[in-house]
Amino acid sequence: MIPLVNEASGTNEVDGDRPRRADAVRNRALVLAAASDVFAEQGARAQVEEIARRAGVGVGTVCRNFPTKQALLQAVLNSSYESVLETAERALESPDPAEAFEQFFITLPGFHVRHRAFAEQMANELELAAQPVRDKLMAAISELVTRAQDAGALRKDIGPADVSMLLSGVAHATALAGDLQPMLRERYVRIILDGLRPGDTAGLPGRAVSFAELRRAKQRHAK
Amino acid sequence: MIPLVNEASGTNEVDGDRPRRADAVRNRALVLAAASDVFAEQGARAQVEEIARRAGVGVGTVCRNFPTKQALLQAVLNSSYESVLETAERALESPDPAEAFEQFFITLPGFHVRHRAFAEQMANELELAAQPVRDKLMAAISELVTRAQDAGALRKDIGPADVSMLLSGVAHATALAGDLQPMLRERYVRIILDGLRPGDTAGLPGRAVSFAELRRAKQRHAK
DNA sequence: GTATAATAGGAAGGATGATTCCGCTTGTAA
DNA sequence: TTACAAGCGGAATCATCCTTCCTATTATAC
Numbered sequence: 001m002i003p004l005v006n007e008a009s010g011t012n013e014v015d016g017d018r019p020r021r022a023d024a025v026r027n028r029a030l031v032l033a034a035a036s037d038v039f040a041e042q043g044a045r046a047q048v049e050e051i052a053r054r055a056g057v058g059v060g061t062v063c064r065n066f067p068t069k070q071a072l073l074q075a076v077l078n079s080s081y082e083s084v085l086e087t088a089e090r091a092l093e094s095p096d097p098a099e100a101f102e103q104f105f106i107t108l109p110g111f112h113v114r115h116r117a118f119a120e121q122m123a124n125e126l127e128l129a130a131q132p133v134r135d136k137l138m139a140a141i142s143e144l145v146t147r148a149q150d151a152g153a154l155r156k157d158i159g160p161a162d163v164s165m166l167l168s169g170v171a172h173a174t175a176l177a178g179d180l181q182p183m184l185r186e187r188y189v190r191i192i193l194d195g196l197r198p199g200d201t202a203g204l205p206g207r208a209v210s211f212a213e214l215r216r217a218k219q220r221h222a223k
Numbered sequence: 224m225i226p227l228v229n230e231a232s233g234t235n236e237v238d239g240d241r242p243r244r245a246d247a248v249r250n251r252a253l254v255l256a257a258a259s260d261v262f263a264e265q266g267a268r269a270q271v272e273e274i275a276r277r278a279g280v281g282v283g284t285v286c287r288n289f290p291t292k293q294a295l296l297q298a299v300l301n302s303s304y305e306s307v308l309e310t311a312e313r314a315l316e317s318p319d320p321a322e323a324f325e326q327f328f329i330t331l332p333g334f335h336v337r338h339r340a341f342a343e344q345m346a347n348e349l350e351l352a353a354q355p356v357r358d359k360l361m362a363a364i365s366e367l368v369t370r371a372q373d374a375g376a377l378r379k380d381i382g383p384a385d386v387s388m389l390l391s392g393v394a395h396a397t398a399l400a401g402d403l404q405p406m407l408r409e410r411y412v413r414i415i416l417d418g419l420r421p422g423d424t425a426g427l428p429g430r431a432v433s434f435a436e437l438r439r440a441k442q443r444h445a446k
Numbered sequence: 447g448t449a450t451a452a453t454a455g456g457a458a459g460g461a462t463g464a465t466t467c468c469g470c471t472t473g474t475a476a
Numbered sequence: 477t478t479a480c481a482a483g484c485g486g487a488a489t490c491a492t493c494c495t496t497c498c499t500a501t502t503a504t505a506c
Contacts (some may be wrong), residue, residue, distance in 0.1 A: 221401025
């Protein structure tokens with residue numbers, strides 16, 4: 001389902017060691033692909049056995065390749081981050097900042113919806129693996145926001161973390177709406193985009209917070 | 224935490240049967256109150272033992288009063304619905320429809336956040352218990368929306384289900400933001416309210432859907 | 447083709463958490 | 477005050493999943 005970017009261990013080589021058996025390499029890839037689908041559909045609660053079944057291997061094989069379910073999930077999420085990052089970077093290439101921002105804004109919730117586990121992760125932000133890709137993604141979002149603001153297409157009192165949260169809210173709200181989902185998703189994104197335009201509206205309460213600040217608050221909260 | 228309205232079995236009478244023992248009645252109420260707190264804090268994943276501990280009773284007592292955890296959750300949610308319904312009806316009493324709508328709109332996500340299990344239920348909508356209160360709540364929301372539209376304070380292409388989903392999105396997005404949460408919640412509600420005002424903005428894609436239609440889509444989706 | 451070690455599969459083990467059960471306690475009524 | 481059934485607590489049971497382990501299989505090197 002997700003195009004797996006930069007698939008770990010996609011080759012026969014294990015650094016500094018013997019080459020692994022061809023079937024082992026293939027099975028690992030099958031597991032990763034199956035896990036990607038299953039986590040996307042069912043979120044992090046998906047069962048290991050289901051993943052094994054879809055990959056056409058035994059549970060033992062899954063667990064040998066990924067010591068815990070958590071590790072498997074992280075591997076899958078890493079791919080998801082890379083995929084979203086790619087979308088953001090493609091948007092950044094657009095010459096029109098307003099256009100770039102809107103485009104990204106419309107695309108992201110759809111991705112969230114199609115990848116439940118990813119959405120959960122974006123919301124929870126508790127695991128620290130995948131940090132490098134994550135950071136790059138946030139940098140890209142920040143850039144999109146700043147450019148849109150400089151172009152006068154986005155109110156100034158908005159920060160990148162606000163964008164990220166609003167989008168995940170839309171994704172969550174529409175996640176279970178069945179076949180109405182794409183329509184509703186776009187409706188809500190449009191409503192929010194309207195609310196985000198600079199204009200004669202009153203200033204927002206509070207202040208734009210950075211991703212870092214938001215993360216600290218979440219950690220404090222998690223006790 | 225929630226003021227329990229209309230607490231089931233708050234009296235000694237069991238219809239058509241002997242009165243129940245006083246301590247049993249008291250314990251049932253304690254369990255319900257504890258469950259309300261615990262589900263509010265932790266969502267539906269809260270453990271029965273934790274509820275029993277906070278109620279100061281054994282797990283056996285919890286399970287005797289409510290045959291399954293699901294039943295207990297339903298009882299709690301019923302109270303939550305009544306409480307939200309009360310808020311909506313209070314808002315309807317306000318003479319200014321725009322004011323009434325905004326007031327409700329600002330209050331609801333806070334309620335969601337404080338009552339995790341309720342928010343999950345609003346989003347999932349899979350249980351059919353609590354249907355009567357639910358229906359009344361939706362009627363009240365519809366009324367708030369229609370009045371606000373007639374007063375020219377709300378764009379016309381919005382339906383009550385849209386309002387409900389947007390609010391639950393805000394709740395979800397901000398749920399884990401720790402002490403920043405109230406601030407962010409209000410920011411996002413304001414942004415959405417701005418986006419919902421009638422104005423020179425382009426029309427929304429799709430169409431406003433009713434609660435009933437939304438429910439059907441969800442059921443279809445749940446397979 | 448054979449020897450060997452890597453890998454597979456899936457049953458057994460372990461952890462967590464809901465539900466049941468049973469001997470003891472206590473409220474209620476005569 | 478006593479008798480007794482309702483109700484209590486919490487250990488035992490059951491269910492669900494993740495993880496480990498052991499035997500059988502199979503890729504690979506010679």
